[in-house]
Amino acid sequence: MDLEYYEILEIDRNADSGEIKKAYRKQALKYHPDRNQGDKEAEEKFKLVNEAYQVLSDETKRATYDRYGKEGLDSQGFSHFSDMNYEDIMGDLGSIFESVFGGGFGGGFGGSSRRSDQKYPLDQEESVTLEFNEAAFGCQKEIKFRYKTPCKHCDGTGSEDKEVKNCPDCNGKGQVFYRQGFMTYSQTCPTCGGKGKIIKNKCSKCSGKGYEELKESMTIDIPEGVDNDNRIRVANKGNIDQLGRRGDLYILIQVNEDEHFVRHNDDVYIEIPVFFTQIALGDKLEIPTLRGKTTLELPLGAKDKQQFIFKNEGIKNVHNHRKGSLIAQINIKYPKKVNAEQRELLEKLGESFGYKTEQQDETFSGVFDKIKGWFN
Numbered sequence: 001m002d003l004e005y006y007e008i009l010e011i012d013r014n015a016d017s018g019e020i021k022k023a024y025r026k027q028a029l030k031y032h033p034d035r036n037q038g039d040k041e042a043e044e045k046f047k048l049v050n051e052a053y054q055v056l057s058d059e060t061k062r063a064t065y066d067r068y069g070k071e072g073l074d075s076q077g078f079s080h081f082s083d084m085n086y087e088d089i090m091g092d093l094g095s096i097f098e099s100v101f102g103g104g105f106g107g108g109f110g111g112s113s114r115r116s117d118q119k120y121p122l123d124q125e126e127s128v129t130l131e132f133n134e135a136a137f138g139c140q141k142e143i144k145f146r147y148k149t150p151c152k153h154c155d156g157t158g159s160e161d162k163e164v165k166n167c168p169d170c171n172g173k174g175q176v177f178y179r180q181g182f183m184t185y186s187q188t189c190p191t192c193g194g195k196g197k198i199i200k201n202k203c204s205k206c207s208g209k210g211y212e213e214l215k216e217s218m219t220i221d222i223p224e225g226v227d228n229d230n231r232i233r234v235a236n237k238g239n240i241d242q243l244g245r246r247g248d249l250y251i252l253i254q255v256n257e258d259e260h261f262v263r264h265n266d267d268v269y270i271e272i273p274v275f276f277t278q279i280a281l282g283d284k285l286e287i288p289t290l291r292g293k294t295t296l297e298l299p300l301g302a303k304d305k306q307q308f309i310f311k312n313e314g315i316k317n318v319h320n321h322r323k324g325s326l327i328a329q330i331n332i333k334y335p336k337k338v339n340a341e342q343r344e345l346l347e348k349l350g351e352s353f354g355y356k357t358e359q360q361d362e363t364f365s366g367v368f369d370k371i372k373g374w375f376n
Contacts, residue, residue, distance in 0.1 A: 005052035005065065013066070017057065024053040119156075119210045120148050122247025124238045125231075130222065132258035136290060136315050138224035143251065144217045148239040151212050154203035156242040158210035161201050167192035211239075225266070225318035226253050261290065266315045266324030272296065274330045289313045289326050296328055304332040 006013050009023040027049040029035070036042035055061045055073065064072045126145045134141075150156030157164050166172035170189035174196040177186045188194040202208030220234060230253040238247025255263075262269040272287055282300045286293050289310065296308055307329045314324025338346065 004069075005056055008048050008052040009056065015056075020053065020056050024049065024057070028053075118241060119158075120239055122239050122241060122245065123250060124148075124247065125250045125252055127252040127254055128222075129254045129256060130226070131256050132261065132263070134222065135226050135253065135255040136224070136263075138226075139222050140219050141222055142217060142219050144215070145237075145249065146213045146215055147237070147249075148211045148213055150240065150242045151203055151206035151210055153205035154210065156210045157199075158203050158206060158208040159199045159201055160203050163201075164197045164199055167196055167198050170196060172196040220251065222253075223318055225316045225321075226255075227263070227265075227318070228253065228255050230318065260288070263315065266317050266322070267327060268314045268324065269327045269329060272328050272330050273333050274298065274302075276332055276334050279332055287328055290315070294326075298330070302330060302332075304330065306330055 006015070009020065009027060011019055011023045015023070028046065031042045031046040031049060033039075033043055033046060036046075055065050061073060124145075124147065126143060128141055128143060130139070130141070151158070154160060154162055167174075167189060169191040170176050174189055174192065174194040175186045176189050189196070192198055199208055203210070206212055216237070218234075218237070220232065222232070226232070232251040232253065234249040234251065236246045237249035240246045260270055268290060270287065272285065274283075274285070278285075278298055279302050280300070283298045285296045285298065287296045290313065294310060294313065307327050310326040310328065312323045313326035316323050335342070
C-alpha cells in the first residue's frame with residue numbers, strides 16, 4: 001500500500017499551510033539528489049515528497065485528496081508526479097522550489113529567474129576592533145570606509161557610449177542551463193561572466209565596472225556591552241545605486257582579549273593566585289573588578305579552582321541592560337622549593353596538628369599487607 005501524502009511529509013492531517021511548507025522544506029533538503037548522488041531510493045523519495053507538497057499546498061487539490069484520495073485527484077483531472085515524465089517533473093519542481101526556498105534553489109531547476117541590473121549590493125559591512133574595556137563600557141570610534149556610487153562619466157552603465165545589450169548566449173539571465181540525465185544544472189555564463197549584459201566599449205573612467213569608490217569617515221557611538229561578532233547598523237551610509245538610493249553600513253565588532261579578565265557572554269572571569277598558607281588560615285583579599293575592587297573572603301580549606309561569584313559585577317547586557325557576574329577563581333600556589341629553616345617550620349607545623357610520617361605509615365600498614373596478599 002502506498003504511503004499517503006501526510007505520512008510522506010510526516011505531518012498531521014490538520015496541519016496548516018505553514019506546517020506543510022516547513023515539513024516539505026525539511027524532507028526536500030534531506031532527499032535532494034544533489035545530496036544523494038546515485039541513490040535511487042532517495043531519488044524516489046524526493047519525487048514523492050514533491051508530489052505530496054504539490055497536492056497538500058493547493059487548497060482545492062488537498063480538499064479533493066482528503067475526501068477521495070489519489071483516485072479522486074485523477075477523476076478530477078489533477079495530475080500528480082506518477083503520471084509525469086522526468087522533463088515535466090523537473091519543470092514542476094522549479095516552480096515549487098522557487099515558491100518555498102526563494103528564486104532558483106541551487107540554480108538548477110530551469111525555472112524562471114529574475115536578475116537585477118544592480119552591480120553591487122546597497123548594504124555593506126566594515127569591521128572595527130575594540131579593546132576589552134571599550135566593548136565593556138562603550139566608546140566612540142572613528143570609522144573610515146569606502147562606498148560605491150555610480151560612475152558619473154558613464155551614468156553607471158560601464159559603457160563609454162552608454163550602450164548595454166543583453167548577452168546573446170544567456171538572454172540576460174547570467175546563467176546557462178544544461179541537462180544531464182535526471183538533473184538540470186546551471187553554470188555562470190562564460191560569455192558575460194554572469195552579468196547578463198555585454199559592453200562593447202568599456203568606460204574609460206571606471207573600466208566597465210559602472211561605479212567608483214569614494215572614501216568617507218565618521219564617528220560612531222559603540223554601546224556598552226557589545227561583544228565579538230555583534231553588528232551595529234548605521235542607516236544610509238552604504239553604497240548608492242543609479243536611482244540615488246543608499247543602503248546601510250553594518251559595523252562588525254571584534255574585541256581584543258584582556259590580560260586578566262576573560263569574558264563569557266555577560267559574565268567575567270578572573271583568576272586569583274592564593275598562597276597555600278592563606279588557605280590554611282583563611283584570609284580576606286582585595287581583588288580587582290571591572291569597576292574598581294571588592295573583597296574576597298577565603299574560607300578555611302578552600303579548594304583549588306574554587307569559584308566565588310559576585311553578582312552585578314560583570315558586563316551590562318547590550319539589549320536588556322542587566323549586568324552579569326564577576327567569577328573569581330582561586331589558584332592555590334605552593335612553594336617550588338624550601339630551605340632548611342622553612343622545612344623545619346613546616347614539619348613543626350604538621351606536628352602541632354598531630355600529623356607525623358610514622359603515624360601515616362601505621363595507618364596504611366594493614367592496607368599494604370592486604371595488597372601483597374592479592375598477588376600471592
